[in-house]
Amino acid sequence: MYLPLFLKRNSAFNVIGAGLLIVAATYGLSRYTYGLFVPAIRDDFGLSQAAVGAIGSASYLGYLLATLISPLLVRRFGPRLPIIVGGMTATLGMLLVALAANPLVLAIGVTLAGCSPGLAYPPLSDAIKQLCRAEKQNRYYAIINSGTSFGVMVSGPLALIAGPRWQLAWLCFAFIALIATLWNFLIMPGPTRDATQHEASDNKPGGLSDDREPIRALLRRKLKNESVRRLLLGALLFGLVTSVYWTFSVELIASENRLSETGRVIFWVVVGIAGVAGGLAGELVTRFGLARVLRWATLAIAASIASLTMASDGMLVPTMSAVVFGATFILITALYGIWSVSCFPEAPSTGFGLTFFLISAGQLISPTLAGLGAELWQMTSVFQITALFCLGILLLLPTQDVWSM
Template identity: 30%
Template sequence: MAAGAGLIAVTYGVVRFGFGLQLTQLSAEFSLTPTLSGLIASGSFAAYCVSALTARRVTAHRGARTVLWLATASAVAGALLVSVAWTAAALAAGVLIAGSAAGAASPALVVAVSATAPPRAADRRQAVVNAGTGAGVVAAGLVALFAPSAWRPVWIAAAVAAVVTAAVVDRRTDWPRPDGAASTGTTAEEGGTWRALLRPVLAATLAGLGSAAVWTFGRDLLTTVGGLPERTTAVLWVLLGATAVLGALSGDAVRVLGLRRTWVLTVALSAASTCGLAAVAADPVAAGVAAAVFGGSYTALSGTLIAWAGALRPHLAGATTATLFIALTAGQAVGSPLTGSLTGTLGAPGAFTVSAALLASAAVVLPRTGGGRGAPRR
């Protein structure tokens, strides 16, 4: 579980979301405009989707262990390319390759936890592993705080950490054998559940559309609109990452509140903090509160999607999680350039307000049941 959380910290917190955290330095060094920055982030999110789709098929025929090492190879290759990037094109290619790693890491780790953890502890352990994103954001944020110009070594360290954590996961996991029919959901019994997936896929897509603003442009907003010093914004991003670790409680929240209430709560908090961050960008204390709320609520939101996937298709948790995370990331792939474009016309606060509204709309798409304590989770 610790190694799985570490791999998520690398593939999500550093090599996927690190671009947004380091955007101020990267924009200055590579002359990136908001629109170009949004397109680069969008490419990374799109690569994630392709990787997750590939992971579904590879898991079925070669097993989740193979997917784990494909994710590791992508993280290493992309991170090393970013670390030596000499042009904006090289930077974009590295961010794209590195961003694809998370798309394979999540389904591989869902299978690893499901196959290795006791069934009664599976939801909680899935949530803990998923919350590794926060640890990665904290690590990258601390570097941005104490050595803002040393962004290249961060990516080199990420490549090394990816190999180490993947090796431990591989060693400690009781990997199941691949089963092509079951893993792809092609049996008659599982085929009927695709209609049930439409609701969570729509919810995840809307959440992705709205959440892209903070992950891609959040720190840049505080610097350019709020006028906060770079060291202050780095501290706020460390705070965001630290509270993102609280997403580990999403499994317990689903157990206590039910899936429906947990989904509404996490979406509402994510939307409110997105809007709030733009409204109080010049106030470091209020911005810190908004960043902290976003970090915890967004990670809990993604953990709730894992629980939703497991409730819908308990024997295909990895494949179903991949489907919902593809939807979440596809939304972010559209949301990043949309936010960049809206920033040029409405200004950053206006763009963030639109993003918050899109994110809030995901709360309207509810799980069919699971509204209270002990209720079935669908």
């Protein structure tokens, strides 16, 4: 019996649409949009740069804890539950930010919102494995991963519309997260093999192993593999260097009065628009191999971080930096996702969760360090040092190339 696309739970429309929207809500809005509002938040609450960095780090701490819990929930309840809990956490956290009357409530809201992608994102690898044919998994995952860019892209216009009443924008973000949660509730697979999974099985997608090796034993075995060690160390370093840009790029531009408030929002929107290009990660890996793509993307993102420190009174340099950073950040996160699943084929969400746990561990540390460094020296020096550290990823490419999940 023929069913319209919106009724077929494992159709490309539903899998990509729901996955992309939950990533947009949890990553693009709940986690990364904080940086766009740093100047307004700092002024309204009278915060120092160190305090702003500490709140940013608290967001990453929430994510860090959530990524430890998410794979355990997947093993026990299937992908649906942690995805839904992540969406609900995003909704509540952003609602608290919108209603915050003091720095404590603000910090709680930012931290709670920061938990959401750690819960919702790792299970998507399992969901894709269950719902999609093997030859489509790279493409679907890369497109879903670009949801971060759509969230960042949407946040800019909403910030402009809200103007000085920036809390209204966060109310809109919370509503978007609620819609994403409801859609995923309807289509994501649960702990039992429901009709959707039977249909996917009939289409012979890549299945998941029934092996339930204890996570501790699995990690002990995997850490003996040099490629796995490179994956995890590279993920940690990637997190360290990129969160400086997400947290302080708008502050760097604002502090030097190089762009108007509208110009800063345009800069942020450009980061989001450029990130859509990261949806090509699946095709690039299939054609060129992951190692080559990661090498060139690392050089590009290091250049984008360094270029933001160049003296400029116009939009050209910041816009170029935004384009390169947005595209390569989404691309590299997709590359680490594909690499992690290829390293952990028997437990995709475990490898996925561990990889993004370490990305977040780096992101947890660096905003606080960058805020302190900016008060001791200058933010421009912090960005230049960060760009140099970024090049260390070149020493941590895979030992054997990867061509698919």
